[in-house]
Amino acid sequence: MKYLFLIMLFFSVKASYSQTISGKVNRDNDAQRIKIALLNSEFKTEADSLGNYKLENIPGGDYKIQVISTGFKTISQKISIVENENLNLDFELKDNENELNEVVVSGTLKAVKRLESAVPVEVYSPVFFKKNPTASIYDALQNINGVRPQLNCGVCNTGDIHINGLEGPYTLVLIDGMPIVSSLSTVYGLSGIPNSLVERIEIVKGPASSLYGSEAVGGLINIITKNPLNAPMFSADVFTTSYLETNVDLGMKFNPSKKATTLLGVNYFDYNQIIDKDHDGFTDVTLSKRVSIFNKWSFQRNNNRLFTIAARGMYEDRWGGDVRWEKKFRGGDEIYGESIYTKRGELIGSYQLPFEEKVILSFSGNVHYQDSRYGTTSYIANQKIGFLQLTWDKKIGRNDLLAGIANRYSYYDDNTTATKEAESTWLPGIFVQDEIRFSPKSQVLLGMRYDYNSIHGSIFTPRVAYRLKANENTIFRLNAGTGFRVVNLFTEDHAALTGSRDVVIKSDLKPEQSFNVNLNYIQKINFGNGTFMGIETTVFYTRFSNKIISDYETDPNKIIYDNINGYALSQGISTNVDLNLPSGLKFIVGATVLDNKNVENGISETPFLTEKFTATWSISYKIEPLKLLLDYTGNVYSPMKLPLLSETDPRSPKSPWYSIQNIQFTYLGWKGFELYGGVKNLLNFTPKQNNPFLISRTNDPFDKNVQYDSAGKVLVTSNNPYGLTFDTTYVYGQNQTIRGFLGLRYNLK
Structure with missing residues (x-):
């Protein structure tokens, strides 16, 4: 009778720890190591090359699962494990909003991942500009390092954009890669571009005349x-x-x-x-x-x-x-x-x-x-x-x-x-x-x-x-x-x-x-x-x-x-x-x-x-x-x-x-x-x-x-x-x- 009780206890304990969590981590770009872990516990694993993962022998209870991969936003989610039930969880990794995996076009006129571009390109998304809402692209650029909107008139409040201290005429402003904002509009035309229609803004600092010709002397700003x-x-x-x-x-x-x-x-x-x-x-x-x-x-x-x-x-x-x-x-x-x-x-x-x-x-x-x-x-x-x-x-x-x-x-x-x-x-x-x-x-x-x-x-x-x-x-x-x-x-x-x-x-x-x-x-x-x-x-x-x-x-x-x-x-x-x-x-x-x-x-x-x-x-x-x-x-x-x-x-x-x-x-x-x-x-x-x-x-x-x-x-x-x-x-x-x-x-x- 004693041994029968121990056998029953062994199987009951094993059953209570037999729960698993499995699924797939999807991502738009190639990820390096994808780590999945239950916080404050010993349960952790890595996804395979296809993004599949599995955590086994998890006791029932409440947990917080975390998915981490370099270059992607960390995912944290509260979950509950019910005894004798396996849990299937799929995740979608998204690029960090201020990270380095964005696709850019301004540096080479080709769509390429920012890290793969031979030309440095800075990228700013609408999420960045929402942090300080403004009525125009001109004002929105004030929180970008090395870029400064400069007022030129104390009465009419017209201005231009300085890059690395260079005056506005040295900055070429593009819309969808086309030199649409230049000359007179450098002073007056930067207002009125609907912020809600901006996908991202790409900035190249330094001359880009070999691709864009005149005016791209100090740098360019491409509004996509x-x-x-x-x-x-x-x-x-x-x-x-x-x-x-x-x-x-x-x-x-x-x-x-x-x-x-x-x-x-x-x-x-x-x-x-x-x-x-x-x-x-x-x-x-x-x-x-x-x-x-x-x-x-x-x-x-x-x-x-x-x-x-x-x-x-x-x-x-x-x-x-x-x-x-x-x-x-x-x-x-x-x-x-x-x-x-x-x-x-x-x-x-x-x-x-x-x-x-x-x-x-x-x-x-x-x-x-x-x-x-x-x-x-x-x-x-x-x-x-x-x-x-x-x-x-x-x-x-x-x-x-x-x-x-x-x-x-x-x-x-x-x-x-x-x-x-x-x-x-x-x-x-x-x-x-x-x-x-x-x-x-x-x-x-x-x-x-x-x-x-x-x-x-x-x-x-x-x-x-x-x-x-x-x-x-x-x-x-x-x-x-x-x-x-x-x-x-x-x-x-x-x-x-x-x-x-x-x-x-x-x-x-x-x-x-x-x-x-x-x-x-x-x-x-x-x-x-x-x-x-x-x-x-x-x-x-x-x-x-x-x-x-x-x-x-x-x-x-x-x-x-x-x-x-x-x-x-x-x-x-x-x-x-x-x-x-x-x-x-x-x-x-x-x-x-x-x-x-x-x-x-x-x-x-x-x-x-x-x-x-x-x-x-x-x-x-x-x-x-x-x-x-x-x-x-x-x-x-x-x-x-x-x-x-x-x-x-x-x-x-x-x-x-x-x-x-x-x-x-x-x-x-x-x-x-x-x-x-x-x-x-x-x-x-x-x-x-x-x-x-x-x-x-x-x-x-x-x-x-x-x-x-x-x-x-x-x-x-x-x-x-x-x-x-x-x-x-x-x-x-x-x-x-x-x-x-x-x-x-x-x-x-």
């Missing part, structure tokens, strides 16, 4: 819009701030036929509050009404050939200036205001030709009409740009070839005395690129491009890149190349500044050219407990010849442009660190140290509005029990040299150290909805701090009471004690105080 096939049926994102800035983003997908899918996006922005918290009698922020409509079509074709076409129309009415200004004062000298009407249309598309070879025809076109009044100064401009490109993509053995021909037509005319007649230019080009893979760990990329400008003649831009994969977690990249920019000065910043200064060109401006070399290092660290860290560091060096410099100091009423009699340098080091903890805490931290200077006649000077150091961060934590996501974002900038009008100008010659910080709470407890709110500019920083004023002589914006000596120098008088003229160029950051915001998102899949 969503594929209509993968977009939700309906999406909406609406938010407002305590300044009563209201932004509405809507996206809708339709299927007109079995082989056609279309995505319609609408962006509406309205800000109509006259606010003057610095008490200078001028608006702190430009008032604006903007509507933008975007429509993208995707067509299914035989053999999965590509055919997409998209169009966007945008209209904006903005004004800033004297708080008493009304439209009836537009263009007059009674009450000062800067009023800008912008009309813009764009068309982009790609069509894969019906050949066995992969041949793609890409095209884009845009028209931009500007009707502006800067006080009594009228600036009316008309710009048309057309772009056509044919590429051939072929793999031959170890060689991955890309060749193409392109042509760009630009038309520009305005009513200024500097533009005596309309200017039309053609820029045909031919390029070839060969990516040679010596081994799975080593590859080299060789590229060159030849362009012929109808005004400036021949331009040749080569580049070379080498990638070494030391091991699964360590990658080195070395890139070198040249860039060029055909100058069209007035389409870039003339309109933003002409309200207070005349523009003078000392000589025929030559195309700017640059040489760049950078070394990129990526290190992935998997701590094995669900903690993952990615470190990316880039050392860069760019030398410019023929750089166009702006002289603000010789004459306070003028900006004098000329090619530098020497050279210019942009060099530094940039580091990004991504850290994901199993607790759900995530860090994205970046810092850039810059050394930018113009060297002329043996004298080295730091350019205006160029920081020595910048840092950005994003810290996120999800509180699971409350379905609440916390995001804390911010940036910090070192002092920048600012343009003063005279030796007696009382404003600081340098900006202070300053930081813009934001916090956001997002409630995720409703299916399909996200309710979010928070505070922007937590530290309540404005450029007016430590300055008597930002805009000089707002009491006399038409300079009616300014007196000059025989040499044209402004005299110091009783009603002009500092010897200044009206000027709006002393600006380096946004002029909005601390403010709250509240918004709601909805997605219907």
